[in-house]
Amino acid sequence: MDSGDRLDDKRLIELKRFELLVSAIHDYAIYMLDARGHVVSWNAGAERFKGYAASEIIGEHFSRFYSPEDRAAGIPDRALKIAETEGTFQAEGWRVRKDGKRFWASVVIDPIFSTDRRLLGFAKITRDITERREAAEVLKRTERALLQAQKMETIGKLTGGVAHDFNNLLQVIAGNLQLLARDVAGIEQAERRIENALAGVRRGAKLAGQLLAFGRRQTLEPKVVNLGHMVQAMAEMLQRALGEGVLVETTVDDDLWNTFADVSQVENALLNLAINARDAMEGAGKLTVEIGNATLDADYAREHDEVDAGDYVMLAVSDTGSGMPPEVVAQAFDPFYTTKPEGKGTGLGLSMVYGFVKQSGGHVKIYSELGYGTTVKVYLPRSFGAEQAIALSDVRSVVGGTETILVAEDDEHVRATAVETLQQLGYQVLAASDAEGALAIVKSGVKIDLLFTDVVMPGLLRSPDMARQACDFLPGLAVLYTSGYTRNAIVHGGRLDPGLELLPKPYSREDLTRRIRGALDHQSERDSPEADQTSG
Known part of the structure; x- marks a missing residue:
C-alpha cells in the first residue's frame, strides 16, 4: 500500500467519523443539499425537528419545509442565491413539520464549492428556537x-x-x-x-x-347586574341621543350571564361608544349593540396585556362608519387624543371607557377596517351571584332639619360654604379645620348627630380614624364623607368600603341636602327599637 492509498484511507476514516458525529446530533438539523436544493443527506436532528425519516425526504426539494406563503414569495430559491453569491445565508422564520405544525427556526445555509469554484451544493443547519422566541415575546x-x-x-x-x-x-x-x-x-x-x-x-x-x-381612580359602586336588562331599558334614551338618522339594533344572548359592575358607569360607557359611532357615521347609519357570553382562553390572555383567562359578559358596539387606520386604533384610548374637529370632542370618551373597564377587572378591544366600520368590544367579568335590584333615584322633596352637624374640612372656603348652606337648611352647625380639631369637639361632650367630614385632610390623624373614634365616643353618630378624591382612604380596589357613605365633590345644594337627610334618617332607623328587635 503506497502513501496515496494510506491518505485516502485516512480521509475515509475522518469522513466516517464526521458522518457519525453529524448523525448523532439531535439539537440541530444538519443536512446537505445539491446545487438545485434537493436533500442529499439527513441527520437525527433533522428527523426530530421536521418529522421525516431519511427515506422519505432524500431527493425532495428543501422548499417543502417552508410555509406556503414563503414558497409563493420565492424565499427558498432566494435563500440559496444569497448563500451562493454572498458566502452564507442566515435568517429566522416559520418552518413546517411533516404533521403540518409550524415551528420558529434559526437557519444557516453555506455553499460548498469544488477547488475550481464550481458549486457542488449547500450545507444547511436549522435549529428550533420556538421556545426561545416565545420566552422573548413573554418578556x-x-x-x-x-x-x-x-x-x-x-x-x-x-x-x-x-x-x-x-x-x-x-x-x-x-x-x-x-x-x-x-x-x-x-x-x-x-x-x-x-x-x-x-x-x-x-x-x-x-x-x-x-x-x-x-387613571382608574374613580369610586365605583358595583352590583350584580344583567347587562341585557340594563341595555334594553336604555333603548329609548339611546335612540333619542343618536337621532333619527341612526338605526339601532340590539341583540341579547339567551341565558346571558350576570356581571359585577357599576351600572351608571356601564351606561356612560355605552353612551360614549354609541355617540362615537354616530359621529363616525356622520349621523346616519346602523348601530348594533350586542350583549353575549364570552370565554377568553389562555392563548388570548397571553396575546393581550392585563387580561385574565376566564368567563366574561361581552358588550359590543358596531357601526357602519368610515373605520379607523391601525395608527389611530393604537392611540384611540389615549387621553385627549381625538380625530374630531376642534371643539367637537375632548378626546376623553374612549379613555373613560378604557379606565372604567380596566378598573372593573375587564378588557376592551377595538376592531376597525377603513371603509367598513368599527366594533368596540367590552368584556366584564362574569358573576355567579343573583342579579341585584337597581335602586331608583330618590325623588322625595329636599328638606333640612334641626339636628347638629359637625363639619370637618381643611379648605377654608369649602368649609364656610358648607356651613352656611347647612345653616340655611335649619341645622345647628359646628366646624373644624382638621381631624384633630373635629375629635376634640366630639370629646367635649356637645351633642352631635352627624359628622360631615372631608376624607383627605392634613395632620397626623386620618379622617377615617377620627370618624371611628368619634363613633366609639358617640354611639349612634351618623357619618357622611366627602372628597374630590379618596384613593386608599375609604376606597379600595375602586370600591367604597362597606357601610360607608360618600358624597363626591363638587356637590349641589340638593345633593348635600338629600344625602345629609338620608344619612340622619338611616341612622335613626338603625337606632330605633324596632331595628333592635329585628336584629335580635
Missing part, C-alpha cells in the same frame, strides 16, 4: 405591561392630585353660586347668569371625573 409583553402599569400609576397620581384640588375649587364656586342664587331669586337675568356658571361647574366636574376614570 416583551411583560415589559410592555410594566411600562403601561407605571404609566397608569403616574397618570393616576397626577389625576388624583389634580382632581382633589380642582374639585375643591369647583365646590367653592358651586356652593357660593347656589347661595347667591337664593339672594337674587326672582331677578331673571341674574338667575340665568348663575345657571350658566353652574353649567360650567358641571362640565368641569365631568372633566375631572373622566380623568379619574382613565
